[in-house]
Amino acid sequence: MTGLDLWLTQATRHLSKNSAARVRTEIREHYDAAREAAIGGGATVDEASRSALAALGDAKVANCQYRQVLSTSAEARLLREGNWEARAVCSSSWMKWALLAVPVFALAASAASFAAGAVEPSRVLLVGGIGIGLLFSAILLPVYTPARGRIFRSVKWVVMLGMFAIVFGADVLRFTWLLASCLAPLVWMEWTRVSIRRKLPVSEWPKHLYL
Secondary structure (H helix, E strand, O other): OOHHHHHHHHHOOOEOHHHHHHHHHHHHHHHHHHHHHHHHOOOOHHHHHHHHHHHOOOHHHHHHHHHHHOOEHHHHHHHHHHHHHHHHHHOOHHHHHHHHHHHHHHHHHHHHHHHOOOHHHHHHHHHHHHHHHHHHHOOOOOOOOHHHHHHHHHHHHHHHHHHHHHHHHHHHHHHHHHHHHHHHHHHHHHHHHHHHHHHOOHHHOOHHHHO
16 A cells, blocks of 8 residues: 555544545545645655655544544444434335324323323333334424424433433432433434534435434
8 A cells, every 4th residue: 555545544534435535535636736746846756755645744633633524434324324214214104103103002001000000000101102202203293494403302302301200200310320321322323413413514414313
C-alpha cells in the first residue's frame, strides 16, 4: 500500500461506505493537485508525493473530524434497519391494525385482572399495553416535522420512565441499576439518531428518524 492508501485507510475508519467513498474521492483530488503543483515547482516525484501527503495532516485527526460531519457505519446500519422495519410494518394495512390491537387487548386484560383482584398481573399487563401502544401508535401518528418529533420523543421518555415507576412502585429507587441497564441500549440508539438528524437535512429524514 502507498502512503496515501494508508492515510485513507486510517482517515475513513468507521465511516459508512458512501462517506468513505466521498472522502477517498475528495482526498485523492487534493493529493493529486498538491503533488502536481510540487512537481511543477521543481520537486522530484518522491519529494512531491511526501509533500502532498504531509499537507493532508494527521489521518487520525481527520478521521475524528469526518465522523462529526459524515455518517458512520453504525449510523448507516441503524438507518437501514429502521427503514427495513418501517417498510415491513407499513407494507400492509392489516398488519398495522393488528399491531395496534395488541395493546388494546393488553389494557383490557389488565383491567379484567385488576377487577378480579390480581394486582401484580394487572400491573404487568398495564405496563406492557402502554409500552406496546406507544411503540405501535407512532406508525399512525402524523409525526413528520422536527417540532412534532421533539414532542413525541419527550412523551416517549416520560412514559418509559413512568412504566418503570408503575412496575417497581415505591422500590423504584432500589432498582436504578436495572433501570440504567435496560435503558442503556435505548439511550445509545437515541444518541445515534441525534447524530444522524444533525448530519442529514430534514428533507431526507425517514419517518422513524422523527421518533
